[in-house]
Amino acid sequence: MRILGLPGSLRAASINAMLLRATVRLAPPEIEVSIFRGLGDLPLFNPDLEASRPGNVAAFHRAVAEADALLFASPEYAHGVTGTIKNALDWLVGFEPFANKIVAVLNASPRAHHADDALRETLRTMAAVIVEPASITIPLLGAGLDEAALVATSSIAGAVREALRAIQLAVASRQGSLTAQFPLS
Amino acid sequence: MRILGLPGSLRAASINAMLLRATVRLAPPEIEVSIFRGLGDLPLFNPDLEASRPGNVAAFHRAVAEADALLFASPEYAHGVTGTIKNALDWLVGFEPFANKIVAVLNASPRAHHADDALRETLRTMAAVIVEPASITIPLLGAGLDEAALVATSSIAGAVREALRAIQLAVASRQGSLTAQFPLS
Numbered sequence: 001m002r003i004l005g006l007p008g009s010l011r012a013a014s015i016n017a018m019l020l021r022a023t024v025r026l027a028p029p030e031i032e033v034s035i036f037r038g039l040g041d042l043p044l045f046n047p048d049l050e051a052s053r054p055g056n057v058a059a060f061h062r063a064v065a066e067a068d069a070l071l072f073a074s075p076e077y078a079h080g081v082t083g084t085i086k087n088a089l090d091w092l093v094g095f096e097p098f099a100n101k102i103v104a105v106l107n108a109s110p111r112a113h114h115a116d117d118a119l120r121e122t123l124r125t126m127a128a129v130i131v132e133p134a135s136i137t138i139p140l141l142g143a144g145l146d147e148a149a150l151v152a153t154s155s156i157a158g159a160v161r162e163a164l165r166a167i168q169l170a171v172a173s174r175q176g177s178l179t180a181q182f183p184l185s
Numbered sequence: 186m187r188i189l190g191l192p193g194s195l196r197a198a199s200i201n202a203m204l205l206r207a208t209v210r211l212a213p214p215e216i217e218v219s220i221f222r223g224l225g226d227l228p229l230f231n232p233d234l235e236a237s238r239p240g241n242v243a244a245f246h247r248a249v250a251e252a253d254a255l256l257f258a259s260p261e262y263a264h265g266v267t268g269t270i271k272n273a274l275d276w277l278v279g280f281e282p283f284a285n286k287i288v289a290v291l292n293a294s295p296r297a298h299h300a301d302d303a304l305r306e307t308l309r310t311m312a313a314v315i316v317e318p319a320s321i322t323i324p325l326l327g328a329g330l331d332e333a334a335l336v337a338t339s340s341i342a343g344a345v346r347e348a349l350r351a352i353q354l355a356v357a358s359r360q361g362s363l364t365a366q367f368p369l370s
Contacts, residue, residue, distance in 0.1 A: 010231035044225045044269045045262075046195035077230075079310040080303055081265065083272025084229045090268045118265055118303055125264040 001171055003027075003164070004067035005035040008074020008085030015108050015140045016073035019160075022150040023071065026160045031168055033071070036063050045090035060088070061095055068171045069102040069131070072123075076115035081122075089122055099127045102170050104134035104163060109141040133166035186356055188212075188349070189252035190220040193259020193270030200293050200325045201258035204345075207335040208256065211345045216353055218256070221248050230275035245273070246280055253356045254287040254316070257308075261300035266307075274307055284312045287355050289319035289348060294326040318351035 005020035020035050027033045043055045053061065064070065074085040092098040103123055107116045123130055138159055140150070150156055190205035205220050212218040228240045238246065249255065259270040277283040288308055292301045308315055323344055325335070335341055 010229060011233055040229045040231060042229070044195060044227070044229075044272065045267070046225060048196055077271075077275050078278050078307045080271055080274075080307040082230070083268050083270075083275045085268075086262075086265055086271050087229065087268025089265075090262050093263050114303075114306060118299075121299060122263045122265040 001031050001069075001168055002067050003031060003033045003069045003071050003167060004063055005033060005071045005073065006039065006085065006088060007035065008039075008072065008082045010040040010084055014075070016075055016106070018147050018150065019073050019106060019108055019138065019140060020071065022147050022156075023160050023164070025147075025151050026157050027164055028161070031164050033164070036060065039084050039088050042087055042091060045087055050091075050094055057091055060091060061097075064092060064095065064101070065097040067101075069104065069167045070128075071104050071106065071134075071167070072119065073106040073108065074115065074119060076109060076112035079114040081115045081118050085119065086122070089126065093126055101128050102131060102167065102174065103128045104131045104167055106135070106163070107137040108139070110137050110139045111141075129170070131167050131170045134163040134170075136163055186216050186254075186353055187252050188216060188218045188254045188256050188352060189248055190218060190256045190258065191224065191270065191273060192220065193224075193257065193267045195225040195269060199260070201260055201291070203332050203335065204258050204291060204293055204323065204325060205256065207332050207341075208345050208349070210332075210336050211342050212349055213346070216349050218349070219248075221245065224269050224273045227272060227276060230272055235276075235279055242276055245276060246282075249277060249280065249286070250282040252286075254289065254352045255313075256289050256291065256319075256352070257304065258291040258293065259300065259304060261294060261297035264299040266300045266303050270304065271307070274311065278311055286313050287316060287352065287359065288313045289316045289352055291320070291348070292322040293324070295322050295324045296326075314355070316352050316355045319348040319355075321348055 007017040007020050009016050024033045038056045041056050074082055105119055136159060138156060192202040192205050194201050209218045223241045226241050259267055290304055321344060323341060
């Protein structure tokens with residue numbers, strides 16, 4: 001199963017990007033988590049260019065299409081979503097494979113709710129399926145943890161692994177593979 | 186007095202950009218309205234690059250600093266602000282001359298409120314001063330008007346001119362020029 005992580009901040013020391021990198025390391029062997037690192041290279045969305053998919057838009061679309069689920073981790077800027085994450089979503093609005101995509105939204109800043117609310121509203125509007133048990137708040141802002149500490153902190157590692165399991169369950173339920181693995185008869 | 190128009194869509198036929206172009210034509214001689222046409226060329230905001238102001242960020246900052254007021258006209262994409270307009274704002278969060286800037290928000294889509302609400306919330310958070318009498322809804326979506334028709338439609342032209350007057354009044358009040366023109370004694 002493939003999960004694609006989408007970090008909403010381009011800052012090198014971003015705690016959201018760090019959380020996604022930690023998630024890559026914490027994933028059990030049967031779940032492959034990767035991070036799309038090109039959101040900062042996407043052109044700004046222009047409906048007139050949608051069909052031609054300029055720059056790395058085609059690569060972004062391919063990565064999204066190939067993922068069983070998307071995992072967002074994005075900060076709040078001035079009580080709103082970041083331009084970076086919204087621009088990425090703008091390129092997905094008309095991308096058919098995004099509809100009904102299984103997604104989860106991590107929130108590393110418990111006090112920030114505007115961006116989290118807005119991101120969920122947009123995802124619902126785009127017909128994404130939000131996995132609520134995987135869309136958790138992990139209070140990292142100001143915690144001063146680096147990536148290694150994050151992986152080593154059992155409460156955080158446990159919460160991340162549970163979120164991944166919840167995504168896995170949602171993907172498996174859709175694929176009907178649970179039924180295949182555990183036949184009723 | 187200088188008003189800088191900021192269109193949130195890069196589409197050539199954008200009704201928001203058209204509304205701003207009409208506003209340029211409808212402005213009375215003492216109000217200069219110009220449009221910043223480079224929002225689509227701004228790099229995606231990266232806090233690590235904020236100080237170096239890459240690409241056309243410095244030109245954008247200069248245009249904002251030189252304006253007495255900003256006039257936003259931006260569509261709603263998937264129940265959210267456009268990535269383009271939010272990215273522009275992300276570059277202004279740490280730009281000192283933006284604080285206390287007089288701004289107005291035009292809304293060309295009466296049924297769209299998520300983006301309008303979110304844009305206002307972000308502007309307030311960034312300490313902009315929203316001129317409410319100038320932040321009006323002008324129902325253009327689906328009206329099928331081109332720029333010339335828009336300028337020629339008296340109800341629209343009147344509403345735009347009133348909005349400009351309201352911005353002018355807010356700028357003048359701040360500069361104390363009203364007091365200078367109409368001394369109490």
